[in-house]
Amino acid sequence: MKQFVFLVRRDLNLAFRQGMDSLLVVVFFIIAVVLFPFGVGPEPGTLARIAAGVIWVAALLSTMLSLERLFQIDYDDGSLELLALSSLPLEVTVLAKVTAHWITSGLPLIVAAPVLAVLMQMDSDGFMVLIVALLLGTPSLSLIGAIGAALILGSRRGGVLLSLLVLPLYIPVLIFGVSAVDGAIGGYEFKAQLLILGGFFIGTLALAPWAGAGGLRQALE
């Protein structure tokens, strides 16, 4: 456990020293959402109706953007080999990497989300549920994305390929994330959606380390 924290702390250290990277993820998230009023017009009614969907899709895309480099940097400079050879099992290393990624890119999204909800004229009763839904949903996004990031290591076309592999698997999280927020705004049932999001989180928590470590192991061969 000590080494797990050690690895997460180092990754956070790296991320904060290169502050710009995690900042870029949030800036992309904000810009992506801000574009929509220009596209569909500023009329509050339309914006409010699509607010939850736009915010969730933007969150998906920005999480995905920062994932390509999750293992790539360590793969290129040889650290990944040494991490595989440390007494920390590779599955736990993947978890540590995902935790660091979530803290540097998932959390900032959640902090920025309410501000964007205001921009999108979203009804205020949806704010709390939006935050809770993102809190439950973004870890699954990082976990599934980590599998994709491990699989494309050393391949010719990194970024675009990752989005093609990972986005179809994001659809369930998107569907239930958006409907939780819409449910809260519309005043009808949303707890079930949050529970399902939690279920996805636990499911991906079990699947991702195994699949990610498998991907890394054969990338290191």
Added chain:
Amino acid sequence: MNEFLEMGGYAAFVWPAYGLSAGVLVVIAWLSIRDLKNTQNTFEKLSGEKEKSK
């Protein structure tokens, strides 16, 4: 005969559906067979012996 071709007024949908399906299946089969032939020829050129599975 042309009554059959009309497909009860839905000819514009039934025939393209079957035509497209036939087209796609034929193209995939043809491409696969052509690839097989090319690879077998390169193999023979390289190894100089008759490819057994031809």
Added chain:
Amino acid sequence: MADLHRFANPTRFLKLAGIIQPWALAVFLLSITVGLYMAFFTAPADYQQGESARIMYVHVPAAWMAMFCYTVMAVASAVSLIWKHPLADVSARATAPIGAAFTFLSLATGSLWGKPMWGTWWVWDARLTSVLVLLFLYIGYMALQGAFDDRVRAAKASAILALVGFVNVPIIKFSVDWWNTLHQPASVIKMGGSSIHPSMLWPLLIMAIAFKAYYVWVLMVRMRQELVANKVRILRLKQVHGG
């Protein structure tokens, strides 16, 4: 040294494939003619949709094949990851394009069938949407297969992706169905048309057999191509490294 040979020269399978291939072609040709005849002549027109329902005889078997091929890929990937059998990789890699073609076909014929009924080319119907997502999973698999120079790396990475994808298919299906009931008033005409009358069921089954025979035929061709290509690559490597 025996297992070494298995990698370099699987003649046993090449001979077997050579035998299966013509038989599969024969079964395909026979069943496709019978199936088409029944689809157009013996099966009655649907009382609601009229003749347009005949598209069902190509749409439904294609959708079945789309799912069948993805399952074959997932099983082959599991075999290749667990028992490291080289033929499993080759079969998964050869199946992907065929499965993707069937998935595309079921989408295209579904849209052609939906136009007269719903008046638009595309409706976010639960089944069509799931098949659309399945198409993306196929494209992702094939893109990953093609993204590596080293064939063994490509096979291993794609095997993991196929398994991860396969685990997610029911979850995606569940989510899309749930999402569909949330937004879509129950569509009046269910995609499957009225209850399947036996005279309609037989053409469906025979067309399904025809598509499976077609799959086996093209699979044999593609697998033989992959195996001979492996032998060519080994010869190339021998040239480079001085035989």
Added chain:
Amino acid sequence: MFEGKELTCIRGERLVFTGLNFSVQAGGALVLVGPNGAGKSSLLRMMAGLLKPASGKLLWNDGLALDDLDEHAENLHYVGHHDAVKSVLSVLENVRFWAGVRGGDVSEKNILSALDVFDAKHLADVPGRFLSAGQKRRVNLARIIAAPAPLWLLDEPTTALDRASIALLDSAIRKHREGGGIVVLSTHADINIEAATVLDISDFALRREIQGAA
């Protein structure tokens, strides 16, 4: 005691070597020679457990090394072609991280003494991006001293090192072997390792087998 029996390595579709045997006693050293592409790096990666052999066994103190990779990894250090030095972290932080991940002693004293072995103590608080290739390699080698492990697997350790640094590496290897450690390294430079068994990997490539197979 570290032993390999009938090891076969296949990279992609290429047969790299087969039927390779080696054995190194405690305090011994094994020098791998052979032309580029003969499989020196592949063998070292196989010894580290990164690359699974197509067939054959790897024994560490008569136990099957590859059965429990994590446990085997604990008693070895691997130095590959890349130096795993993060440009943003200082030299001290880099070495401390690697010592910490291996559960070694992360006290400043220990890290500085490890850096001193490779004359890199003065670089302690310099961020990685300012280091030359040679300095990066010395920092990478210092990491081995910081968290000791009996088996050293060094893939061309002398690249980017000047004469003085090679001498430092020499003495570090001698001290490691006197302590009962084992060293396996591949090299081009004429690094003189006393009483080392030399293994030419190209003896184990297989010419006839390939022709037969095609």
